[in-house]
Amino acid sequence: MTQVNHQILLASRPTGEPGTDNFKLVETAVPDAAALADGQVLVRNHYLSLDPYMRGRMNDGKSYAQPQPLNEVMIGGTVGEVVASRSANFKVGDKVVGMGGWQEFQLVDASQRGVLQKVDTTHVPLSAYLGAVGMPGVTGWYGLVKIIDPKAGETVVVSAASGAVGGAVGQLAKARGARAVGIAGGADKCRYVVEELGFDACIDYKQHRDVKSLSAALKADCPNGIDGYFENVGGMILDAVMLRANAFSRVAMCGMIAGYNGEPIPLSAPQLILVNRMKIEGFIVSEHMEVWPEALKELGTLVATGKLKYRESVADGLAAAPEAFLGLLKGRNFGKQLVKLI
Amino acid sequence: MTQVNHQILLASRPTGEPGTDNFKLVETAVPDAAALADGQVLVRNHYLSLDPYMRGRMNDGKSYAQPQPLNEVMIGGTVGEVVASRSANFKVGDKVVGMGGWQEFQLVDASQRGVLQKVDTTHVPLSAYLGAVGMPGVTGWYGLVKIIDPKAGETVVVSAASGAVGGAVGQLAKARGARAVGIAGGADKCRYVVEELGFDACIDYKQHRDVKSLSAALKADCPNGIDGYFENVGGMILDAVMLRANAFSRVAMCGMIAGYNGEPIPLSAPQLILVNRMKIEGFIVSEHMEVWPEALKELGTLVATGKLKYRESVADGLAAAPEAFLGLLKGRNFGKQLVKLI
Numbered sequence: 001m002t003q004v005n006h007q008i009l010l011a012s013r014p015t016g017e018p019g020t021d022n023f024k025l026v027e028t029a030v031p032d033a034a035a036l037a038d039g040q041v042l043v044r045n046h047y048l049s050l051d052p053y054m055r056g057r058m059n060d061g062k063s064y065a066q067p068q069p070l071n072e073v074m075i076g077g078t079v080g081e082v083v084a085s086r087s088a089n090f091k092v093g094d095k096v097v098g099m100g101g102w103q104e105f106q107l108v109d110a111s112q113r114g115v116l117q118k119v120d121t122t123h124v125p126l127s128a129y130l131g132a133v134g135m136p137g138v139t140g141w142y143g144l145v146k147i148i149d150p151k152a153g154e155t156v157v158v159s160a161a162s163g164a165v166g167g168a169v170g171q172l173a174k175a176r177g178a179r180a181v182g183i184a185g186g187a188d189k190c191r192y193v194v195e196e197l198g199f200d201a202c203i204d205y206k207q208h209r210d211v212k213s214l215s216a217a218l219k220a221d222c223p224n225g226i227d228g229y230f231e232n233v234g235g236m237i238l239d240a241v242m243l244r245a246n247a248f249s250r251v252a253m254c255g256m257i258a259g260y261n262g263e264p265i266p267l268s269a270p271q272l273i274l275v276n277r278m279k280i281e282g283f284i285v286s287e288h289m290e291v292w293p294e295a296l297k298e299l300g301t302l303v304a305t306g307k308l309k310y311r312e313s314v315a316d317g318l319a320a321a322p323e324a325f326l327g328l329l330k331g332r333n334f335g336k337q338l339v340k341l342i
Numbered sequence: 343m344t345q346v347n348h349q350i351l352l353a354s355r356p357t358g359e360p361g362t363d364n365f366k367l368v369e370t371a372v373p374d375a376a377a378l379a380d381g382q383v384l385v386r387n388h389y390l391s392l393d394p395y396m397r398g399r400m401n402d403g404k405s406y407a408q409p410q411p412l413n414e415v416m417i418g419g420t421v422g423e424v425v426a427s428r429s430a431n432f433k434v435g436d437k438v439v440g441m442g443g444w445q446e447f448q449l450v451d452a453s454q455r456g457v458l459q460k461v462d463t464t465h466v467p468l469s470a471y472l473g474a475v476g477m478p479g480v481t482g483w484y485g486l487v488k489i490i491d492p493k494a495g496e497t498v499v500v501s502a503a504s505g506a507v508g509g510a511v512g513q514l515a516k517a518r519g520a521r522a523v524g525i526a527g528g529a530d531k532c533r534y535v536v537e538e539l540g541f542d543a544c545i546d547y548k549q550h551r552d553v554k555s556l557s558a559a560l561k562a563d564c565p566n567g568i569d570g571y572f573e574n575v576g577g578m579i580l581d582a583v584m585l586r587a588n589a590f591s592r593v594a595m596c597g598m599i600a601g602y603n604g605e606p607i608p609l610s611a612p613q614l615i616l617v618n619r620m621k622i623e624g625f626i627v628s629e630h631m632e633v634w635p636e637a638l639k640e641l642g643t644l645v646a647t648g649k650l651k652y653r654e655s656v657a658d659g660l661a662a663a664p665e666a667f668l669g670l671l672k673g674r675n676f677g678k679q680l681v682k683l684i
Contacts, residue, residue: 234612234613238612253615253616254616255616264610264611264612264613264614265612265613266608266609266610266611266612267608267609267612268606268608269606269608270576270580270606270607270608270609271576271606271607272606273595273622273623273624274595274596274597274624274625275624276624277623277624277625277626277629278622278623278624279621279622279623279624280615280620280621280622280623281615281619281620281621281622282615282616282617282618282619282620282621283619284619287619
């Protein structure tokens with residue numbers, strides 16, 4: 001009997017805010033295990049990762065990555081289990097992380113280096129390889145360690161602080177002796193950022209209607225100014241941070257969700273880059289594969305020993321992925337957004 | 343008979359565009375050579391340097407330096423000759439560079455390290471120590487070598503290309519095998535930048551009314567995109583450059599003349615920092631004294647051997663300094679703006 005593989009394709013490109021109608025759920029047949037070619041591995045995906053970068057891929061314009069092709073399975077990170085293998089490197093039952101996309105099963109040519117990684121779930125939960133011990137964690141690690149490079153006693157501000165990336169940034173900053181101040185949307189998220197993740201303070205941006213108000217809140221929580229800022233958001237928050245930036249401060253620019261849906265949001269006072277001798281650097285973590293082993297080692301150890309905490313928002317079943325993704329873009333998730341597929 | 347020292351003081355702070363009424367010419371007595379204290383040196387200034395940074399000092403707001411105090415001699419670099427000395431390190435007739443300010447004579451406590459430097463005028467003209475072999479030259483060197491760090495074959499764009507800083511940037515870029523494209527105001531300056539300084543191309547920004555037009559001109563002259571940009575100006579030019587910036591491009595931010603007189607000019611599309619994984623870094627060359635010896639050695643050798651060319655606009659007499667300075671801010675100078683005092 002042929003098993004059914006559900007997939008979600010990009011059906012159309014959004015104009016402005018995306019909607020569920022940009023996606024299409026389809027059924028295909030799961031490849032027959034007996035028909036695998038040499039080197040192929042069949043993986044059943046357990047979790048799909050939803051990440052802000054996917055919004056950029058939905059557009060056709062110039063971005064840091066190729067656009068997601070129409071009518072193909074949406075790109076996405078996955079963790080799962082090998083259910084059939086004709087590769088010497090993988091056996092049935094192995095837990096693996098890869099880029100399986102928005103689907104339940106994936107057929108992988110495991111002879112291609114790096115497309116599938118075996119992971120150890122003895123001390124680290126499988127889903128964490130999509131979050132704190134995966135791309136989001138390494139993203140936070142890279143921006144903090146390689147760009148912000150905080151000294152003990154410095155102040156690091158992080159937007160989207162309750163998320164998978166931001167949570168890692170603040171906890172890694174604390175581990176280096178820095179003061180960590182989060183920015184998040186809502187009292188619940190802020191309480192979690194301080195009480196569970198251990199940040200020194202967290203500002204609820206929803207309580208601040210303009211740059212002046214947010215900047216005043218930053219002044220109160222960053223009495224010695226801001227030395228490093230991990231930018232996940234863009235727009236007004238960056239403007240407010242720049243007004244409190246210290247001389248020689250560093251901004252790691254990782255996400256600009258605020259500007260994804262339409263017109264770019266200007267940076268109000270670029271002369272502050274000069275006045276404060278700031279460094280602003282954009283980066284994409286997949287272009288720095290050389291740091292992944294070092295980063296994953298620190299992140300894996302911290303998670304296994306309970307020192308790096310995180311939270312997950314889990315949507316149930318592949319069909320729930322589009323709604324969960326749209327919610328992520330609006331900040332409705334709380335922690336790492338996953339879709340549970342099994 | 344007591345000799346007269348003319349000085350120009352900052353009389354008031356400008357609101358918006360500065361005018362000559364912000365300055366005041368006064369007469370004081372030149373200190374009596376016989377009355378010098380131990381370690382003091384009396385210098386007669388031959389040239390005063392006028393530089394855009396002085397505009398920032400006229401304001402009272404937060405900037406990278408202390409504001410120029412009111413009713414004190416305007417700050418400024420000078421070259422001159424020792425006319426009296428009670429320092430073992432300086433003798434009458436020595437040529438020196440220092441921060442003598444807008445005045446004809448200066449009394450220096452030469453025991454303070456670094457306030458006065460003896461210079462060799464055998465191969466390098468005295469005035470060049472205020473330009474190509476002085477602060478402007480080192481400014482260009484630092485931004486190009488330490489921030490842009492161009493590889494052979496890359497394209498470096500420089501605004502204010504006919505000026506003391508910009509001219510050095512382009513010629514140093516060419517010396518490193520990069521393509522140098524200038525931006526300057528007017529056909530004369532552009533011709534000079536290409537024909538005399540040896541840039542590959544130069545764009546007359548006065549021919550371009552908007553970002554789109556300037557960006558199209560940059561596309562034509564930078565067929566492989568822009569890898570490095572030396573920012574002397576701010577405003578529309580930076581926006582246009584960013585539209586042509588390559589992945590991993592670097593912006594050295596040295597001046598933002600466009601925004602000095604009032605409201606900051608926003609950066610239109612900051613998301614391009616992320617999209618193109620750019621690095622934007624502001625700097626002030628006086629905070630990097632460790633590079634001066636290396637930079638001055640290269641610059642001095644290039645000037646002495648005729649390989650680094652520059653031009654000077656020379657105003658005559660101290661009283662002409664305010665008008666010359668206002669002209670500099672409007673781009674009316676052609677090359678390094680000096681005031682000849684003797």
